[in-house]
Amino acid sequence: MSQQHPVNHEHLLALVQEIIVNHPDYFTGLGVDDVEQNGDVLVFRGNYYLDDQSLPTAMSTTVFNVYKALAVNLSARYRLEK
Numbered sequence: 456m457s458q459q460h461p462v463n464h465e466h467l468l469a470l471v472q473e474i475i476v477n478h479p480d481y482f483t484g485l486g487v488d489d490v491e492q493n494g495d496v497l498v499f500r501g502n503y504y505l506d507d508q509s510l511p512t513a514m515s516t517t518v519f520n521v522y523k524a525l526a527v528n529l530s531a532r533y534r535l536e537k
Contacts, residue, residue, distance in 0.1 A: 459534035464490065467533060471499065471525060478524070480517050487525070492535040499525050 462470075471487045489500040499522040504514035 459495070459530075460532060461536045462533045463536050467497070467529070467535065471529070474525065475521065478521055480521055482514070482517070485518060485521065487522070490535065495530060495534075497526055497530045497533065497535070 467490055468487060471490070475481055475485055475487065484502070487499045487501045491498050491500075501518070501522070503518050504512050506512050
């Protein structure tokens with residue numbers, strides 16, 4: 456496994472916003488509001504586009520897949536500073 460570099464919260468969120476707009480599944484409004492470190496994994500949070508009954512929509516699947524891709528790719532490279 457490659458070495459994780461420490462990064463502050465704000466810098467990582469800014470980096471993620473740049474990455475998201477270039478993701479092939481990007482749509483207007485897709486973004487990350489928060490990130491936390493859970494063990495070796497970065498967990499990204501934002502709007503999951505649930506319906507009125509808090510059930511997933513087709514957009515929820517896209518958001519989940521984008522957040523998962525971010526977690527896989529960035530967790531190997533970065534670790535949030537404490």
